[in-house]
Amino acid sequence: MARFISIMGVSFGFLMVVLFPCTAAQTVHVVGDNIGWTVPSNGAVAYVNWANGKNFVVGDVLSFNFVSTEHDVLRVEKTSFDACTASNAIGDVITTGPVNITLEGAGEHYYICTFSQHCQFGQKLAISVSTTLGASPPSTTPRPPTTPIAPSADCPTSDPPTTKNSPTGSMMPSPPNSSSSIITAGIYLSTLILIISFLL
Numbered sequence: 001m002a003r004f005i006s007i008m009g010v011s012f013g014f015l016m017v018v019l020f021p022c023t024a025a026q027t028v029h030v031v032g033d034n035i036g037w038t039v040p041s042n043g044a045v046a047y048v049n050w051a052n053g054k055n056f057v058v059g060d061v062l063s064f065n066f067v068s069t070e071h072d073v074l075r076v077e078k079t080s081f082d083a084c085t086a087s088n089a090i091g092d093v094i095t096t097g098p099v100n101i102t103l104e105g106a107g108e109h110y111y112i113c114t115f116s117q118h119c120q121f122g123q124k125l126a127i128s129v130s131t132t133l134g135a136s137p138p139s140t141t142p143r144p145p146t147t148p149i150a151p152s153a154d155c156p157t158s159d160p161p162t163t164k165n166s167p168t169g170s171m172m173p174s175p176p177n178s179s180s181s182i183i184t185a186g187i188y189l190s191t192l193i194l195i196i197s198f199l200l
Contacts, residue, residue, distance in 0.1 A: 028061045028100070029054060031125060036065035037073065037097070037113070044122035056129045058103055062111075066097035071113050071123070073099060081110035081126060084119035106131045 031037050032050055040046030056062075064073045072095045077088040086093070093114055094101075103109065106129050113123040 026059045026061055026102075027057070028063055029056065030063045030065065031111075032065075037071055037123070038066060039113075039118050039121045039123045042122070044124060046122060047125045051125065051127050054127075056103060056109075056127045058106055058129060058131050060103045060129075062101045062103065062127075064094075064097060064099050064101065064111075066113075068096050071097065071115055071118065073097075073101070074112055074114050075101075076110050076112055078108065078110055078126075081112060081124060084112060084117075084124065086112075086114045103129045105129065 032040070032047060035046060066073070072093050074086055074093045075090040076086065077090065080086065080088040109127050109129055111125045112119040
């Protein structure tokens, strides 16, 4: 009987360690959904609308889908976000896409594209990150002017892809998998451990 209790205690402890990540599973947010990270045809309102109603939590991932030679991502302070400048950068410019950025701290996060005038044409994102799900209201970005500035010919937009804007003429890569496969593997491993402990 003591052996059974000991095995159950070890199994329960192992299950808690393996399954604990299930309670803190991250959410992968594909920035812009189908349009990806590009100069939106309707200006900054595209990313404002995308962020509205979403809850961003520390540990979540922002997935920026973009073509490396046409866009980049830079986290900046609010003053640089508002002015569309790369000054006051938080980290380095990320030039290789697609890229996943883990949200590591609570507060306001601001991202811009530093290519040409992409930021001025609306390729910028502001979100509010909380420490726990539901701890703050959904993220909102200040509303831009209702009349977007038309991108120039050298700025790729969110309009349907063409050979000029995409070297292969194809859509952006699929978003990365979420953490669900890791959780599933943990559950299977835990079940296997339980079965083995009962057989011993």
